[in-house]
Amino acid sequence: MTGPHPSVAQTRTAVRRALGHGDDRLVLVACSGGADSLALAAAAAFAGPRTGWRVGLITVDHNLQTGSADRAATVAAWATSAGLAPVLIAPVTIDPADPMGPEGAARHARYEALLHHANEYAAAALLLGHTLDDQAETVLLALARGAGPRGLAGMPARREVGQVALLRPMLGVRRTTLREACAAQGLTPWEDPHNADTRYARARVRSDALPALVTALGPGVVGNLAQTAAQLAVDASYLDGLAAEAYEGCRCDGGLEVDALRALPDALRGRVLHTWALELGAPAAALGHRHVAALDALVTDWHGQGATALPGGIEAHREGGRLLVR
Template sequence: MTAAPAPNPCGPALDRWCARWLPDPSGFIAVAYSAGADSTALLLAARERWPSRAVALHVHHGLQAAADGFESHGRAFCEQLGLPFSSSRVQAAHEQGQSPEEAARDKRYRALADMAQQAGAACVLLGQHADDQAETLMLALSRGAGLPGLAAMAERFERHGVVFGRPLLGLPSQVLREWLLAQGHAFVDDPTNTDPRYTRNRIRSLLLPAWEACFPGFRPMLARSARHAAQAQTLLDDLAGIDMAQTGAPPAILVLKALSRERQANVLRRWLRSSAGVAASTVQLDELLDQIADCTTRGHRIRIKVASGFVTREGERLAFVPPDNTPPI
């Protein structure tokens, strides 16, 4: 007798994710399908779970000659499976002050959201896995990130009016690749994934093997740390909401000063993020907190550079002045 095919390892992970985040979806379910191993395994699992409602969304970044081949392979693979395939071409060149990775990511999410809305998809599933999560956490640690960075990648988030999900964060990449190879499913390998110019690739080729040698099976442990950080950040966000109900937005300086320095910092981060979409660096935030502590007279002036604008004092409250409105010194 011929042995039954091994089950797709993405299946149970997808079941768990749906039970928590998408218990009763309506409409189509989209998969961000690059034609690489991870998204291929996820697409096959989505097709098995939603035979008539899974769709593949492909983003052609135009950054390398191999991109045309990725798109062609993806289209042919979906035709073979009888899956709808949509592709969007974007110009992912980065602007001044923006990293190439950041530019490509922003354009990719926008394109995926647009295609998902056109397809009537309830959500877009992403193939990022446990290795990606470990790399993200290591990258955050190397930059001295706070809790938002240490929380790494969320299982669910919304962008451009569309829900995105990452059901595979608990699965190592090797598990997915081995299953695909054993079942004879074709996928492509992106040559940029081994380019040492990119920090993530150096982490992947140098740090992850070293961690595996010292701490076998470390990936779930890092994922657990990321979940703890995410939970702690949620509590801080809740506390910031409670405190902002007292300080107002923009914050009243006297009310802000009644809080501990740590709670002041928490409120200021929340206010800047929600009102101006900016984040202060650690140095900028420390300087702003020092200025607030020294603000004991009506004439005390505050003007601290934050992102591309300034936090200033206007009467009894703080204000964020964007760059176009910043008065000369």
């Protein structure tokens, strides 16, 4: 008896490893209809029930392109025919003037919709179709933006958001493998024109920067970039744990103790200040290194400077031996 095409077998194995045993719990696959998420959905439809999971699907309609509602309906119809349930279409509205930009605003709206429906249906996990190539692109973008270890750690294979686990089963699988899996199963993926639109930084990395690196350094560079992210993720997780403990030791009524902050190693103090800024309400997508560096200057280079402006209209200042917020 002939088994499945090797690419199909690889995708199914990846889903099994990510999910483990399900005890009849629900997982939702986030599927745009592109090759990556379509191959993931097909693999989950096969492997999920065989490992004790109920598998549903959610497709987000960003309303950014003509025909997006028809595309969402096509994905939903395929999912229903594949036996997935529930099958959900989530329309979202993107503000073109959003300070995060169109990419950031669409991503934020997408994840809000995905998590809303996952919680509404008490799903144990959301499956996302990011690949090894996506991880390599993420590392390059982080390098270009001057990100620290947390940014260079890329996307985690698993992250808990409340009661929902965000899982990326295909993070170790090449994009070409997922395209082969679609072809082997007779699936026709949707080609998102945004993926080739060079107005977007990720599209330029995908079409130009990463292929240039592969040409110069060989095909192994994609996996090596992803491996770098995995190694940094381990280190960042450990430092984040130490920083969480340090944060509690720096807290005071209404702010942070300067002496306690100054005593911390640089790697922990920056993380503590970043956590504090987030707790104050600074939007994570807008909070950058320069904001944390300005907070750090209130601790390590104090010479009477004024308040530091943080995203979200927050102003932090030093008063005596404390960092406080107006």
